[in-house]
Amino acid sequence: MKITIIDNDLTFTTSISTNLKTNYTIDIFSSPSEIPPHHTSDIYLLSLGYTEKMCQCFIEKFKSKIIILLAETYSHTYLRELMLLGAKEYIVKPFSMEEIERKIRYFVDKEMATSYKSYIDHKLQYIRIKQGRTERLQAPMIVQSNNETMVEKLVLQYCATHKLTFLCISLNTHTWKEALAKSKNCNLLYISNLSRFTKAKQNELFKLLKGRSFIAYTSGIIDSNETKYRVFTLNSDIPEYDGSYILDMDEYMKYIFRKFQFTMTDTKLAEELGISRKTLYSMRHRYNIYKNKNTEEA
Secondary structure (H helix, E strand, C coil): CEEEEECCCHHHHHHHHHHHCCCCEEEEECCHHHCCCCCCCCEEEEECCCCHHHHHHHHHHHCCCEEEEEECCCCCCCHHHHHHHCCCEEEECCCCHHHHHHHHHHHHHHHHHHHHHHHHHHHCCCCCCCCCCHHHCCCCEEEECCCHHHHHHHHHHHHHHHCCCEEEEECCCCCHHHHHHCCCCCCEEEEECHHHCCHHHHHHHHHHCCCCCEEEEECCCCCHHHCCCEEEECCCCCCCCCCCCCCCHHHHHHHHHHHHCCCCCHHHHHHHHCCCHHHHHHHHHHHCCCCCHHHCCC
């Protein structure tokens, strides 16, 4: 993570950089006009000791980055205009290092969260769940499914719908009890791999979960009459495939059709497979896989 400080007070910039350089790479400039045209940084600390025009030009150029303004007073004449122009935050001098580090950490964490969300959205883009399904669900509950990735997307949508934070606890680990004990401040627990537990172990788990809000995933069969929790089935016509074994050609083509047919046109799908549309239609007929809107989503 790189931080650039723009301020003409050498004593001030030296003090800040000395404290920050342990955790960050630091650049220092005495004026916005000194910054090279293609300069890149993650966070810019911009002093307002320059003309309004200089500050405006700087923010317009780097507003895709995190810009924290270093103001002399809360009532700085053009502070509001610069915030509306694209600056993310401001801090008033003199300030403690704890205060500026707290603001920096906040934006670093926010950027990391955005990056993780982008990656998760990419990984889950082909998993489709019917609109409104999460609104009808209510934790605690157990989800039976042949596709764990679909359950993971359900959990994310449920938390987004209900504005909840959640914690994942895998029952494949030996530390699940410790993780559960440390999760008191979490709104929702996502418990995975319930199917690996015997009936006795499941009962032990549910005793520990008493009064907690959770969604538990199982690939096995749960008799709804044997548990006080709701049991919800969410199956997919796209089997879970992790690449750990080899599919024969017919199974591979079925997998590709089911996974991509609602996110690619037939022309694009045929092009990616290196076959003609006529061949693709022939394969659809052979495998009995068609674009039926009723089966588009789980």
